[in-house]
Amino acid sequence: MNINVISIFKLLLLFALGLVILSPALSTQIGVPRLDSALCFLFFFLAVITPFLRDMETDFFKLQFPVYVLFFFGFLSVLNAFSTEKLVDLFFFGIVMFLFHYSFLTFNRGDGEAGIRHLLLGISLIVLAGFFIEALLGFQLVSGNEELTVTDKAFKGFFFNTNDQSVIMISLAVAVGFFYIIRENNWKIKLIGYALIFIMGLAIVISASRSVLLSYLIMLMLILFLNASAYFKAVYLFFACVIALFIFNLSWLQEVFILLAKIDWLERPIERFSLVIFSMGDDKSVGYRTEIYTTFLDNFKILWLGYGPRDYIQYFDQIKLSFPLGYTNPHSFFIELYLAFGIFAFLAFIYFLLNSIIYVMNTRLLAWKERIFILFVFINFCWIVWVPSSILRLPLVWYPLFLVLVYTVLVKNGTFVSPKLVGRRRSS
Numbered sequence: 001m002n003i004n005v006i007s008i009f010k011l012l013l014l015f016a017l018g019l020v021i022l023s024p025a026l027s028t029q030i031g032v033p034r035l036d037s038a039l040c041f042l043f044f045f046l047a048v049i050t051p052f053l054r055d056m057e058t059d060f061f062k063l064q065f066p067v068y069v070l071f072f073f074g075f076l077s078v079l080n081a082f083s084t085e086k087l088v089d090l091f092f093f094g095i096v097m098f099l100f101h102y103s104f105l106t107f108n109r110g111d112g113e114a115g116i117r118h119l120l121l122g123i124s125l126i127v128l129a130g131f132f133i134e135a136l137l138g139f140q141l142v143s144g145n146e147e148l149t150v151t152d153k154a155f156k157g158f159f160f161n162t163n164d165q166s167v168i169m170i171s172l173a174v175a176v177g178f179f180y181i182i183r184e185n186n187w188k189i190k191l192i193g194y195a196l197i198f199i200m201g202l203a204i205v206i207s208a209s210r211s212v213l214l215s216y217l218i219m220l221m222l223i224l225f226l227n228a229s230a231y232f233k234a235v236y237l238f239f240a241c242v243i244a245l246f247i248f249n250l251s252w253l254q255e256v257f258i259l260l261a262k263i264d265w266l267e268r269p270i271e272r273f274s275l276v277i278f279s280m281g282d283d284k285s286v287g288y289r290t291e292i293y294t295t296f297l298d299n300f301k302i303l304w305l306g307y308g309p310r311d312y313i314q315y316f317d318q319i320k321l322s323f324p325l326g327y328t329n330p331h332s333f334f335i336e337l338y339l340a341f342g343i344f345a346f347l348a349f350i351y352f353l354l355n356s357i358i359y360v361m362n363t364r365l366l367a368w369k370e371r372i373f374i375l376f377v378f379i380n381f382c383w384i385v386w387v388p389s390s391i392l393r394l395p396l397v398w399y400p401l402f403l404v405l406v407y408t409v410l411v412k413n414g415t416f417v418s419p420k421l422v423g424r425r426r427s428s
Contacts, residue, residue, distance in 0.1 A: 009105040010115075016043055016098060017119075020395050021126055025141040025158050036095070037088055044094035047101055060104050060409045063359060066352035067097055070337075073345035077306040089309035093392045100402045107406055113416055116403060117179050117189070123396070124172050124196050130157030131165065131203045155206060163388045166207035168396050170215050170384055173200045174377050175400040177223050179407075182373045197223075211387050215380055222376055226369040289386075292326040295319045296335055306342040309392055315339055329389030334382075336390055353378060356405055365411050374404045 023036040051061070071094055078086045107115050133139055134155040142160055159165040173196070180193025197220065204216050228235075299319050307314055313327040321327065330336050338346045360366070360374045377400050384397070391397045410416040 006106065006109060009102050012046065013099070013102040013106050014119075016095060016102070017123060017396075018126075020095065021123070021130075021158050024160060025130070028141065028143045037092055040088065040092040040095055043098040044091045047094065047098040050101060050105070054105070057104070057108075057409055057413060059359070059412060060406075063352075063356055063405055063409070064097070064100055066348045066355065067100065069348040070341065070345045070352070071097060073305070073348065074341040077341045077345070078308045080305045081308045081311065083308070083311075086308035086311065089392055093309070093395075095395045096398045096402075099395055099399060100405075103399075103402050104406045104409070108410060108415055112410060113179070113183075113407075116407070120172065120175055120179060120403075121192070121196070124176060124200070127157060127165075127168060127172060128199060128203065130159075131155055131206075133157070135206070155203075157203075161388075162207040163209050163212075164394060166204050166209035166212040167384050167388050167391070168394065169200045169204050169207070170212050170219070170380070171397050171400050173197050173204075173216065174219055174380055175403055176200075177219060178370070178373055178377065178400070178404060181223055182226060182370060183407075209387055212384060215383055219376065219380065222373065226373060288323050288325060289331050291321060291323070292330050293332065293335070295321060295326070296330065303338065303342045304344070306338065306340045306345070309340045310390070312336075312339045325389070331386065331389055333385035333391050336392070340392075353382070356401065360404070360408050363408050363412055366408065374408070377401060377404055 019036040019039065023034050026032055027034050056064075071090075074090050074093070078090050106112075109115075130141055134141060134157060141158055142156065154162050156162045156165045159168065176193050176196045180196070181190050184190055184193070201216055201220070204212055295316055299316060301315075303315075310328040312330060316327060325331075330339065334346075337349055357375060357378050361371055363371070366374075381397070381401055385391050388394065388397075407416065
């Protein structure tokens with residue numbers, strides 16, 4: 001009976017993940033309505049009703065509870081400034097609660113670690129397939145921004161823009177780095193992990209997101225450093241210093257960029273990287289973001305309840321923005337969460353992050369390198385959520401947080417084997 005129930009949880013989880021990835025492309029290519037939007041109410045209902053029907057692990061409940069609090073105040077904000085569009089956006093955001101809880105229910109069994117790796121492999125291959133279909137076949141999967149098309153070398157796969165794709169890529173990459181490399185000692189599994197990460201790196205470079213590329217490089221160096229012997233740690237530090245000297249010599253870097261720009265696929269990313277390094281004042285993307293953040297701080301006021309998703313023009317009524325994008329997408333999830341759902345939801349979100357980090361750091365059954373990398377997972381999340389216009393409709397950005405927390409709880413309650421115990425057995 002338990003196997004059947006777990007199978008149902010797994011099927012529902014896979015169905016939800018498939019929808020959030022494929023629905024934009026299905027809508028564009030077939031003309032069907034967005035299935036993820038249509039079914040988000042179902043996933044929200046399942047997320048809310050399941051805790052009442054099935055016993056919850058105490059540690060997991062404590063980690064998940066702030067997410068429910070966040071959604072509760074989001075619901076009050078939508079009621080305060082009601083519209084059907086806001087309600088749909090809110091419930092779509094509620095999919096994150098479903099993914100968190102059903103991931104725990106799915107992997108709360110003996111073969112859960114292998115299941116997590118298989119799930120990550122499947123998701124990664126699907127997302128990479130979308131990128132390569134556009135890059136190699138020139139076939140655009142999703143209609144989004146008219147300025148970002150395959151003919152302009154803006155390959156965005158199953159997402160609406162290249163920033164969204166690059167953020168999803170780095171989110172999956174850090175999860176792969178943890179479960180395939182940091183967590184594993186089997187060289188075959190590690191090799192698969194490195195292969196996935198390097199292919200994702202290619203997609204991130206071509207996507208031309210400067211912030212995500214920096215995050216990717218830090219992740220790669222951290223993985224190599226944590227898995228290296230003391231000798232190789234010193235070697236990596238030496239090469240990092242050499243590379244840093246090379247990067248800060250702008251004349252050398254400019255010559256390298258000129259050579260790389262001759263490669264067709266790299267022309268667009270090199271142009272964007274050159275802009276932010278050599279002529280940041282002319283970078284409109286940086287300028288728009290700076291204006292939004294400055295205006296937010298200059299116009300700051302306490303919001304007990306927010307304005308609801310994607311409706312922030314009232315907040316900027318005293319100081320008008322030169323470009324209207326910030327009225328719906330402020331390019332910072334921290335700012336957006338505050339404007340959309342108010343201060344109580346914002347504090348619940350901050351509490352979720354801090355409480356989760358403290359829980360992981362205090363779990364002594366985790367190896368020290370696991371705790372360090374999980375800390376990076378949270379720092380990376382806080383960094384990359386400034387990149388896309390919004391993550392309200394990008395549940396996969398949250399997924400590495402959920403998987404490492406599920407893993408930590410299941411190690412602590414004995415469902416997964418403690419990596420420290422594994423090390424002791426092998427050494428004996």
